[in-house]
Amino acid sequence: MAFSATFARFIRIPILAAMLGLLLSGCGVNNIPSHEESAKAKWSDVQNQYQRRADLIPNLIETVKGFAAQERTVLEAVTAARANATSIKISPEIINDPEAFKKFQEAQAQLSGALGRLIAVSERYPELKSNQNFLTLQSQLEGTENRIAVARRDYIEAVRVYNTELRTFPGVIWASTLYKSNKPMETFTTATDLSRPPQVRF
Amino acid sequence: MRRALLVLALLFGASAAYAQTPTFPQQTGRVTDDAGILDSATRAALVEKLAGLEARNTDQLFVVTVKSLQGYAIEDYANRMFRQWGIGQRDKNNGVLLLVAPSDRKVRIEVGYGLEGTLTDAITKLIIENAIIPRFKANDFPGGITRGVDNLVGLLLGENSAQNIAAQKSAGESKAIPVMAVFLTIWFLIAGWIFYMMHRRGLGGGGSNYSSGNHSSSSWSSSSSSSSSSSSSSSSGGGGSSGGGGSSGSW
Numbered sequence: 001m002a003f004s005a006t007f008a009r010f011i012r013i014p015i016l017a018a019m020l021g022l023l024l025s026g027c028g029v030n031n032i033p034s035h036e037e038s039a040k041a042k043w044s045d046v047q048n049q050y051q052r053r054a055d056l057i058p059n060l061i062e063t064v065k066g067f068a069a070q071e072r073t074v075l076e077a078v079t080a081a082r083a084n085a086t087s088i089k090i091s092p093e094i095i096n097d098p099e100a101f102k103k104f105q106e107a108q109a110q111l112s113g114a115l116g117r118l119i120a121v122s123e124r125y126p127e128l129k130s131n132q133n134f135l136t137l138q139s140q141l142e143g144t145e146n147r148i149a150v151a152r153r154d155y156i157e158a159v160r161v162y163n164t165e166l167r168t169f170p171g172v173i174w175a176s177t178l179y180k181s182n183k184p185m186e187t188f189t190t191a192t193d194l195s196r197p198p199q200v201r202f
Numbered sequence: 203m204r205r206a207l208l209v210l211a212l213l214f215g216a217s218a219a220y221a222q223t224p225t226f227p228q229q230t231g232r233v234t235d236d237a238g239i240l241d242s243a244t245r246a247a248l249v250e251k252l253a254g255l256e257a258r259n260t261d262q263l264f265v266v267t268v269k270s271l272q273g274y275a276i277e278d279y280a281n282r283m284f285r286q287w288g289i290g291q292r293d294k295n296n297g298v299l300l301l302v303a304p305s306d307r308k309v310r311i312e313v314g315y316g317l318e319g320t321l322t323d324a325i326t327k328l329i330i331e332n333a334i335i336p337r338f339k340a341n342d343f344p345g346g347i348t349r350g351v352d353n354l355v356g357l358l359l360g361e362n363s364a365q366n367i368a369a370q371k372s373a374g375e376s377k378a379i380p381v382m383a384v385f386l387t388i389w390f391l392i393a394g395w396i397f398y399m400m401h402r403r404g405l406g407g408g409g410s411n412y413s414s415g416n417h418s419s420s421s422w423s424s425s426s427s428s429s430s431s432s433s434s435s436s437s438s439g440g441g442g443s444s445g446g447g448g449s450s451g452s453w
Contacts, residue, residue: 059276092272135322139323139449140322140323140324142323142449142450142451143448144323146446146450147445147446149277149278149446150281150446151279151446187269
């Protein structure tokens, strides 16, 4: 009899703890960290895709130079924009820093614009247009621009979920108690349409 | 109390449905011809090829034609459709979507994460430019789609190489029918038949479920009452995802 009473008391603690855990997770105590991690993961995907684009550019420039060296201004604009975009130090904190985020976004937008002009200019060179290497690079560039658009869309959605959680009930309770250091994240401001891949006609 | 809960549930449900998406046609298995550009013979042949592909290495290739892109870019539309339908197996993301929008004169091959190495952007571009668009320009939609699917399936099964496809160029039909094509056709017929028999015997009248764990019932709900003549080999996506790989073209 005494044994079973002790046993009952002994077993009650873990059960209570488990119930408390369930109750808390039902209240969304885990939501803020998990949404934060998800948004961070989406952000690193955005960065990866931008990096992938930057990696394609030197090869593209070499190929275009081979056929259209006289388009020096356009080529130099792309090189400069790429240098500018890759020179921005990207730390994970950038998504909480409006200034740095804006700078990053502007640099990438500038590079998008320069690349768009390069592709437009290369339309004028039939030999370049039919060059197999150029075609391959061009399709890779298109694909990368498209992946950037998808990664941005995913990131925007993840940030929306995270920021909403910070500002709405019940997340706002946890945000003001347990997770005081969690700040809303920055997100892209331009419409996704503006980052459409450059359309190329053959 | 119960009513309060209901109200709460409705509120949360409403906030979850916030993100706006295009509406997709009703999925009718591996081939969804919403635009109505495929004759039934082509359709049946395609379904057989695609079922054969999945039976062999679980890769899911879906062919979809839509009436309209509803103002979305084809890249965006295709990616959203790919994810909503969950094309490819969940653990491999080995899905491919061939999307044709005849009224917008746009075509796209959207490639799942897991197949980006096999179906690179460059090779999908070549397939679109060389196999599909020349036929679309001549209003031969069944021909273009069939040729595109043949190229994709050949690559996915490792029976055709990227160099081979690059070499085809847009020179039109090659004169000599390669032995490989004959071989492939026979193989598909056999594989399709085996698959069909397995499917009929193993799953009886129940829904198809050889795709791995897509428990959301959202996508696959067309029943045999739909006009699809080959509903016995319809399939739903396996939960795969895509990050925008592949290529698009217009004609």
